[in-house]
């Protein structure tokens with residue numbers, strides 16, 4: 405199986421004092437955390453807490469980022485990081501008038517151009533279609549796929565270059581329980597067998613249990629980080645969701661986070 409670059413050394417992502425302003429507001433506030441290599445780190449928190457903004461900062465597409473943010477040993481946004489990171493946004497970016505295989509052939513040609521790379525392209529396209537379990541639909545037009553199948557095509561595109569770091573923004577939204585389970589199995593294969601680092605966001609707390617490690621976010625801040633077990637133990641909670649609520653109450657009691665909730669209601673669509 406292909407090795408995606410496990411390296412026991414530095415964390416894949418290291419952030420210190422990471423701050424992002426959007427529309428004149430601070431939406432990420434002095435974050436400090438790291439993301440270990442070869443593991444699945446879940447980025448969990450309610451809608452609007454800043455998960456997508458943080459992911460965009462990591463992949464280098466977010467403006468007005470201050471503080472320190474190192475990704476795979478380089479500053480976030482360094483062009484040399486591009487082939488080493490796979491990023492899947494919430495909106496599947498596929499061409500509806502091409503088949504699944506044609507979509508992947510196209511992106512593979514961008515990644516590995518030239519006649520000399522033809523065999524390599526064919527091998528990687530077949531591999532990623534298998535990875536996302538779309539072999540039976542490889543010749544279907546993307547426009548005729550279900551929402552979940554389209555998002556798996558986007559994931560396949562991100563897997564093409566065998567990236568060391570995969571940043572997946574709510575990849576399981578709208579999927580049925582069987583597909584969600586299958587995708588999480590794939591994430592574990594990518595991390596465990598291929599050494600990839602995954603950062604996966606979700607606002608569904610039950611997905612937390614499937615991660616090796618969690619970053620719990622609320623209102624632009626990291627509320628807590630650690631393994632699901634450790635977070636449950638530390639808060640004496642039966643589930644990560646209960647642990648999250650406990651931590652929210654604790655933060656309220658110590659007077660830490662929070663700008664007024666009303667200041668945080670800008671529709672997400674205006675962000676793009």
Ligand SMILES: Nc1ncnc2c1ncn2[C@@H]1O[C@H](COP(=O)(O)OP(=O)(O)OP(=O)(O)O)[C@@H](O)[C@H]1O
Pocket residue numbers: 426427428429431449450451452453454455456457458607668669670671672674675676
């Ligand atoms: N262009 C913008 N101007 C002002 N505020 C913005 C802008 N874009 C996003 N925001 C705000 O930044 C905050 C973080 O948004 P972000 O999309 O990162 O949250 P999220 O946790 O990913 O939410 P969701 O789960 O709904 O995708 C939100 O409160 C949002 O309203």
